[in-house]
Amino acid sequence: MRRNTTISLLAAGHACVDVYQGAVAALIPFFVAERDYSYAVASGIVLAASLLSSVAQPVFGALTDRWSMPWLLPASTLLGGVGIALSGLSGSYGLTLAFVAVSGIGVAAYHPESARVARIAGRGSHSAMGWFSLGGNIGFALAPLMVSVVIGQGSLHRTPLLVLPALAGAALCVPVLRMLARSRAGTSTAPVPRAADDVASFVKLSLAVVFRSVVFTGLSTFIALHAQQRAPGGTTGGTVALFLLFLGGAVGSVLGGNLADRYGRVRVSRWSYLLSVVAVAGAVHVPGPAMFLFVALTSAGLYVPFSLQVTLGQDYLPSRVGTASGITLGLTVSIGGLVSPLLGLLADSTSLRTALTPLIAMPLLSWLLFRALPEPAGPAPRAAVPAPTAVRQDT
Template identity: 75%
Template sequence: MRRNTSITLLSVGHACVDVYQGAVASLVPFFVAERAYSYATVSGMVLAASLLSSVVQPVFGVLTDRRAMPWLLPVSTLLGGVGIALSGVSGSYGLLLLSVAVSGVGVAAYHPESARIARFAGRGSHSAMGWFSTGGNVGFALAPLMVGAVVGAGGLRLTPLLVLPALVGSVLCLPVLRALGRRQAAGGSAAAPPGEDDRTSFVKLSLAVACRSIVFVGLSAFISLYARQRMGDSATAGTVALFVLYLGGAVGSVLGGTLAGRWGRVAVARWAYLVSTGTVAGVVFVPGPAMYLFVALTSVGLYVPFSLQVTLGQDYLPSRVGTASGITLGLAVSVGGLISPVIGSLADATSLRTALTPLILMPSVCWLLFRALPEPPAPHHGTPPDSRTDDTDAPPAPARPAR
């Protein structure tokens, strides 16, 4: 199987998993409308989806460093879908939290091993990892459309239909796993020995990822409700805002991988966070439909560093790639989910605008942390990409790995 065929299938599978991360925020307005939940109550859904991820994802990262577990990809994909499918079946808030938590565990178990496999399949290319991350962002973007079409048409009782992407994703990853298994058996996984770990830089990077998580997950949880308030209580306005927020992430991931090949990962991420400080302020304070422009710019700005942070973490901890992937990808979701109930409680006590205002500071903190990070040399993964004959179907103008 050609390299880019593998990356394409993994990217689509990633979309089928991350649609369930986006589905949690997409379901919030429907639970508010059908069950009259408060801001603090619905933010508990986001917390339930994120709480176990904050522990489970790094744990699976450690496990995949000790032993490859490719079977996690189809199993965790199904688990993520089943949890969301069951979320609207029962009227019990406790069962709702349990089902969303099950989905969160499935999504958390998927990411460390899938990132390891994507790195191996893409042979260390930042561009390949960017396309893999883009798949997840497309899944995020499709979530509000999928939930709106299914739940908007028939109410929460139709959530079992939302399991369909999980069925597709679990099937798509199977040929990739078989092909990579044959490649490993033939000795295709040979690579240079891992370099020395830079724990200090990895800690700084993790703090930046956590701050990014707070602003992005915070916006994801409440941007739909905020847009509905700003646009005359229009349900369509809320769905569009969430769709734009997620779709911009797909653009940002591809753009980040391309720019990093020219200017380096650290520099590109640093400037992206500096720009995001202003765009988040625009989301909160600019009135009228212009808010959508700032939502799009914020999404692009926050996602330009996303795949770059994954490969940076892997290069800062080259001896523990699974652990690095589990922590960077886990923090990208879990920390923001832990803070969401605080935002919800503040919104109940004051207003959504007041509760969202502190998010403006988070990209600035990321910018300061990235100013202290070095650009690590990207390790070689076997034969340089330019010398292979299996890259003929590569995406246009792939960026070279930063050295």
């Protein structure tokens, strides 16, 4: 298998899927403006995308631990795009929630299988997983720009145009699956011994990811509206703030993988969460143009640990890599969407800045949990591409 080519294709496909996670938050200001939704009602759309996704992603992870499901990559990409494409066509709030939920299921189905394929293709490299995560971050970052271009000069009835990245992402999956199939002939069939599962550490890691999810999802839901109130530029300023929140993740993911190869994943994650405490405080409370700098720092600080947490979860649960990926990329990440309606209710009764203030504590809680985590030994080169897993992926 040509590792660099495969990782590049996976990263590009990841971007085409995660653009739909970013699109949900990017569509919120347009739903508020066009349909006169309150903060609480608008945040319910984020909840719809997160609720089913949070439950479905670990389920898909467990399924991919047992059976080969490579078809999930193109199928889930298309499902994620179709849901968002249909979300703006009906004025019915119920149908909007349903279509966004369908998109969330598509995103949920994609991540466990793609994360395991990326782990195989990257042969356990932290940097390779960082590049794979970079693709998703770029998709997040492009989402507000894409939505602004498509919807900004028209109406929500233009959302069908947003299906185009899904069509491109599904096409990118085809050569990846072919490369995996060609690698089958050169894969050893000898069993590879695995380390024992460290369930206690995995639970602590999952809680840390939950707190990270709460702050990131809360900011991604409301940062555009918050920037319109606190920074210059009006609607444009809101789009810029959301773009920076997503774009900083591109830097953070690659930087995190490179730093982890030198200093270790746990230590690097601790540093980044401490930085995030200050950055989130600035993003919420500093007015004017300086707010944009703190938003970018927040993004980088929250995304440095992102891909590292995925591989940490896989190393803490080496016998259930798909389940670990589903939880670290799914349940714990999507759970942040469950908190967004509470933030919306608080914002409606007080102010948006007051509602966002509790988010400052979230990265501090993640830092405290990481202080109790050990640095697991990375997989041996041979174990990074276990024969039984590689064969199941190729069938």
